[in-house]
Amino acid sequence: MGETHRIQIELNKRSQRHLMQAGWRIGSLFGIPFFVDSSWFVIVLLFTIANRQSYSEWGPTLSWVAGLAIALLLFASVLLHELGHSLVAQSQGIRVNSITLFLFGGVAAIDKESKTPGQAFQVAIAGPLVSFSLFFLLNIVAQILPHSSLIYSVVHELARINLVLGIFNLIPGLPLDGGQVLKATVWKITGNRLTGVRWAAKTGQFLGILGISLGLSSVFLAKSYGGLWIALIGWFVLQNAASYNRITDLQEALLNIKAVDTMTREFRVVDADLSLRQFGDEYLIGVKAIPVYFAASDGRYRGLVSVEALRVIERSQWDIQRLHQIIKPMNELITVSEKASLLEVINTMEDQEISGITVLSPAGAVAGMIDRGDVVRAVANYLKVPIPEANIRQIKEDGVYPPGLPLAVLAKSMV
Numbered sequence: 001m002g003e004t005h006r007i008q009i010e011l012n013k014r015s016q017r018h019l020m021q022a023g024w025r026i027g028s029l030f031g032i033p034f035f036v037d038s039s040w041f042v043i044v045l046l047f048t049i050a051n052r053q054s055y056s057e058w059g060p061t062l063s064w065v066a067g068l069a070i071a072l073l074l075f076a077s078v079l080l081h082e083l084g085h086s087l088v089a090q091s092q093g094i095r096v097n098s099i100t101l102f103l104f105g106g107v108a109a110i111d112k113e114s115k116t117p118g119q120a121f122q123v124a125i126a127g128p129l130v131s132f133s134l135f136f137l138l139n140i141v142a143q144i145l146p147h148s149s150l151i152y153s154v155v156h157e158l159a160r161i162n163l164v165l166g167i168f169n170l171i172p173g174l175p176l177d178g179g180q181v182l183k184a185t186v187w188k189i190t191g192n193r194l195t196g197v198r199w200a201a202k203t204g205q206f207l208g209i210l211g212i213s214l215g216l217s218s219v220f221l222a223k224s225y226g227g228l229w230i231a232l233i234g235w236f237v238l239q240n241a242a243s244y245n246r247i248t249d250l251q252e253a254l255l256n257i258k259a260v261d262t263m264t265r266e267f268r269v270v271d272a273d274l275s276l277r278q279f280g281d282e283y284l285i286g287v288k289a290i291p292v293y294f295a296a297s298d299g300r301y302r303g304l305v306s307v308e309a310l311r312v313i314e315r316s317q318w319d320i321q322r323l324h325q326i327i328k329p330m331n332e333l334i335t336v337s338e339k340a341s342l343l344e345v346i347n348t349m350e351d352q353e354i355s356g357i358t359v360l361s362p363a364g365a366v367a368g369m370i371d372r373g374d375v376v377r378a379v380a381n382y383l384k385v386p387i388p389e390a391n392i393r394q395i396k397e398d399g400v401y402p403p404g405l406p407l408a409v410l411a412k413s414m415v
Contacts, residue, residue: 023100024036030086032083032086032090034098035098036102037102037103039103040101042103044068044075045071048064048067051066052067066150066153066154070154070161073154073158075101077131077134077161078165079101079106080130080134081127081128081131081169082099082106082127083108084126085124085127086108087126088123089110092114092123094110096111097109112412112414112415113414118184118188121180121181124180125177128166128169128170131162131169132166135160135162139156139159141155142155173201173204173205173237174203174240174241175204175244176204176237179203179204180200183196186199186200194248194251194252197244197248198248201241201244202241204237204240205242208235208239208241209234211230211231211233211235211237211238212238214227214234215227215228215232218230247410250379250383250410251410253342253378253379253382253383254341254379254407254410255342255343255414256382257341258339258341259337259338259339259341259344259359259368259370260338262345262374262375263368263369264368264369265368265369266292266369267293267294268283268293269366270293270295270323271296272295272297272302272323272327273323275318275319276317276319276321276326277319279305279323280318292356292369293305297324301364301365301366302329302330303324303332304327304358305326305327306327306328309326310326330364334352334357334358336348336360336370338359338360338361338362338367340359342378343411343414343415346375346407346408347415350412355372355399356370356371357370357371371396371399372395372396372401373392373393375407376395377392379407
């Protein structure tokens with residue numbers, strides 16, 4: 001059912017892959033592994049029972065076989081639908097981690113989005129085009145089969161299902177393919193991808209509410225329990241559309257927040273000419289949490305003091321060696337400017353596998369430091385989400401983003 005996978009930022013990268021691949025691996029194609037979620041077996045059973053009744057004239061055994069065949073071929077069609085998205089994404093250099101079949105259809109887990117609205121449109125439309133192609137091909141096959149045969153009925157029904165699948169997915173609201181098409185269209189018109197997501201997500205939320213309302217009305221007013229399925233699909237669409245809005249909020253935050261708004265001055269500047277003994281006695285003894293130290297002399301920053309290097313030097317040398325002998329020069333430090341976006345900050349930290357980064361002023365002086373706790377605080381402030389300072393301190397100590405806020409994978413997807 002379309003693109004619910006397109007950067008579901010409720011999980012960090014590891015847990016996202018774990019959930020997307022939680023289930024049974026059933027094979028792979030074009031380097032893309034296929035999985036089935038446990039919920040898939042529920043819908044296969046329900047579809048088998050529902051379709052069996054349509055073939056009761058063929059006897060109990062064949063009716064069950066036909067019902068199961070329709071259910072399995074339906075999901076084979078869904079698999080091909082998602083494979084259409086995936087192959088087009090791969091052609092754009094986007095990695096596809098897996099395709100998973102579950103209760104509502106299928107999802108393809110990809111690493112990032114397309115770079116242009118045209119490419120996004122191509123990925124989105126590929127799935128429905130596969131479904132429509134299957135509809136036409138199956139109709140051709142059905143024409144050469146005896147119309148009174150069971151296999152004709154199965155092939156004809158499968159063709160109809162693919163037509164419905166293609167049309168349904170073109171409904172213009174996220175997370176459906178039509179929502180991705182709408183996103184790409186608005187993106188093309190406005191030149192802003194996030195505006196496209198907003199429009200498509202709001203449309204999806206409206207359609208989700210409409211589906212829930214129609215489904216429940218059908219149950220309570222018309223006593224049609226098939227409305228429960230419509231309501232359930234509406235709930236699914238509503239939840240995923242809301243998720244897209246949350247994702248977009250985060251993406252806007254990463255683009256709009258600057259390093260200067262994120263950094264803290266949790267560092268100290270010391271004289272580069274201090275002896276190691278003087279530095280240790282004055283700045284390290286009795287200190288519970290050792291801050292970052294920069295060494296300076298003659299009015300210039302010389303580099304970052306390596307406290308770890310100090311610990312491996314013989315104590316007998318502490319009175320002889322000077323601080324500038326254990327510093328990492330400024331030109332070797334990984335830095336960002338004050339005007340750098342939070343997106344650049346996060347990606348630089350992840351690419352370099354560092355826990356913190358130095359922010360430089362336009363004059364090349366150290367303006368501040370940023371670690372993952374600072375990033376989370378800045379995002380929370382931007383989104384007006386309260387977060388206890390104790391939690392920020394814990395993030396700083398752990399050096400990892402909290403579960404449920406996978407800023408690293410989100411930032412990577414936006415490059």
